Amino acid sequence: MRLRNREGDPVDPVPFLVVAGMGFMIVFSAGPIYLMALFGVDVATALAGSAAAFLPVAIVAYHQLVRSARPDLRGELPASWRFRRLWYAAIAFGLLLVLLTLPLVDW
Incomplete structure (x- = not known):
């Protein structure tokens, strides 16, 4: 089954x-x-x-990475912007892990 965006273009399902x-x-x-x-x-x-x-996590991921995906614009973003976006995602993931440990701390 090929996933398609809202325009009917095929979208890579791996990121989703x-x-x-x-x-x-x-x-x-x-x-x-x-x-x-x-x-x-x-x-x-x-x-x-x-x-x-x-x-909600799965629904938002599907909307962002499948329904709203525009494969024709993928090549137009510079690599530095994509790397910066990946870096921000890694920082957000690290902060999420820190937030998950806060209830374990005995104040």
Whole structure:
């Protein structure tokens, strides 16, 4: 099955699968633990909450990387802009990991 954007052009599905997979990994590895520890819910409710948190991640990734994708513009961005965007994403990912450790700190 080839994914297509809203104009009907074929789109590479790999970036969407990578982002959705990373979102799944983060939400389902940290979500149930924090929901059970902080709110005292049972395992089934924690997994359902993590699934509910993963749905918006997958929807936003699909919208950004498939529906709104413009493959014809890919070559027009300079490499320095793409590298800078990748660098900002890495910083955001690092900050997310730091935020995930904050509830574990005993103040």
